[in-house]
Amino acid sequence: MIEIREAREEDRESAIRLLWKAFEATTNYDDYLKQEWIERWNNPEKENYAYVAVDKGKVVSSLSFFTTSEHEQIIRGASVRFAGVWGVTTDAAYRRRGLVKKLFDISFPRMREEKASLSILDPFHRPFYEKFSFALSEKRTRHIFNRGQIRAGKTRDDIIIREAKDPEDRKTIQQVERSMIRFGSRFFSSDGPLDYVMKNGIMHILEDKNGPVGCVWFNFTRGPPFTPPELTVSMSRYTSDDVFPSIVELVRNYSANVSKITWWADADVPVRHYFTDIHQPESHMLGSMMMRVVDLEDYCHSIKIPEETSEKVTIELNDDQCPWNTGVYTLIPDGGNLRAERSNSEPEISLNAFQLSEMIGGITPPTLLRSLQEIKCNAETAKRLDKMFPADTFVSYVRF
Ligand SMILES: CC(C)(COP(=O)(O)OP(=O)(O)OC[C@H]1O[C@@H](n2cnc3c(N)ncnc32)[C@H](O)[C@@H]1OP(=O)(O)O)[C@@H](O)C(=O)NCCC(=O)NCCS
CATH class of the missing domain: 3.30.1050.10 (SCP2 sterol-binding domain)
Structure with a gap:
């Protein structure tokens, strides 16, 4: 009989293998085991919980969630503690038997017990999570263009731009991020994801005499053979609108030898204001996160x-x-x-x-x-x- 219960330490190995098969089977299993999040799986002391379905000692379905601490999120103007659902999967041989449904049934009461009044997740398929009453709640934009299609704005000459490398810079970036709340609800980057982006790309901080006023992240990837690299721009955050032209200028400067620029931005960030060519650049409205009231x-x-x-x-x-x-x-x-x-x-x-x-x-x-x-x-x-x-x-x- 399949047992549905909270995960135990003895489940770790088979649960991690199940997650690898579902989400990362293209990576080498030994390399996968070195990833930082593995230690976070089922670690209630660090507010990470896991529920599993177990058949003959083997984990065949799993659902994990973490709960947020106060400084990490502002939803509808206030700090709303939520449960972030991740790692939802059922072994291919056990699907469509209602196992994930049963895991949600025992996870929701635990979320409530842990004082999460809301739950949020990033779905693979919207209708699947609508069955568990999650509704789409996020908006963000992806702009795709080339250097010739974006013009300069009037930059502020009192802004100094520097590269962020030091772990201390995380606090500065988080401070700038929090100012973006003027555009609506936010779940901010915590230290782990910020360390990752600082190590895997070029993070800049913009400052004036009063302190940090903006940040932006650049990441280069190879383009198709015999073409220049492609540039991804992300995390463009600023404390007031008069900082944004300096971010645009930095993007233009980084774009000198790239074939394509993909800029991820909040839906309200005025990237399109700077397009010279209004027909070719593409702007896609995206946003996948879904939320559900728990209490x-x-x-x-x-x-x-x-x-x-x-x-x-x-x-x-x-x-x-x-x-x-x-x-x-x-x-x-x-x-x-x-x-x-x-x-x-x-x-x-x-x-x-x-x-x-x-x-x-x-x-x-x-x-x-x-x-x-x-x-x-x-x-x-x-x-x-x-x-x-x-x-x-x-x-x-x-x-x-
Ligand atoms: C998606 C997945 C987690 C579903 O697990 P499962 O144990 O088969 O789900 P359940 O049997 O509990 O299904 C719950 C409901 O969703 C439906 N459903 C199941 N898989 C579905 C799918 N792929 N697409 C749409 N609906 C689906 C079921 O029919 C059932 O609906 P019902 O209650 O109206 O009958 C599983 O197929 C999986 O692991 N997929 C690969 C990994 C993945 O994509 N995970 C999601 C990451 S966000």
Whole structure:
């Protein structure tokens, strides 16, 4: 019989092999075992948890998640502790038997126990995770162009640009990243991913007399045979818009001998403003991260809402996978905070867990969801919900 349970140390070897088969079978197994994250798998002391399905002593399905500490994320204006799901896989011989479903069933209560009111993941396939009530919540952009297609802007001559190499620079980069919250919700880079990018590319910090004002990362890769290399630009962050032209200038300078530039940026970063050729460069709207509410009362309590929002809404929620959420609540705004109180009032809208996730996800606000016939309520209720959950771009600087 297949046993579904929290992972134990004795499962490590077979779980790691299962993850290798699912995600990294193109790499050499011995090299794979040297990767830094292996030690993080099932390490509750470091807030990493794993649940497994075990058949005859062998792990045949696995789901891992970590919980965040306060300084790493700002979601809807506040620090919302979340569970980041990763390493979801079932052995090829055991698929479509409901094993991942069972692993989610025992993971959600643990997430709640660990005080994560929200869960976030990077899906391989959107409909698969919609089954577990996760909704798309991230927006970011990929621009593809060549050097001749981007022009210079008016740079500030008081900005000094230096290369970031020192572990101390991580703090500086994180400080700049936190300023990007003016564009919406963020999960910031922690030390591990920052060490990786500093070692695998060229990281720059921009400073003026008051301290750090921007950063940007460059990485060169080989192009097709007999062509110049290609350049990837990423992590372009800045504390105020007048820093951005200096980042554009640095990108132009690094692009001198490259065949193609791919620039990953937040959706609101004005890269296209600098394109001379408006037909050839490509800009793709992407963003894959999905989120789901694990504990409604805690989630509402954790976030900030616009201060001017004052009208209540009574909702009915049905949540099969997190049954503690099921019930009728009145959502009560209170000077920029939100409370979800159990209520006996007549609900103005009835939602399932997926509809709730779509509503708080930040990409499709409630009035648009109503027009698209994804939720059912009157127009006035949708408008009141919009004021609590306006559009809010989420960007995860850490993919997991
Ligand atoms: C995707 C994967 C994890 C599914 O595991 P599983 O144990 O077979 O999933 P379950 O049997 O619990 O399926 C749960 C639901 O998803 C559906 N489903 C399963 N695999 C699916 C797939 N590849 N695409 C779409 N739906 C899928 C099932 O039909 C079931 O739906 P139902 O409840 O309506 O019947 C597994 O196929 C896998 O390991 N794939 C390779 C690794 C991978 O891509 N992991 C995801 C990383 S984000």
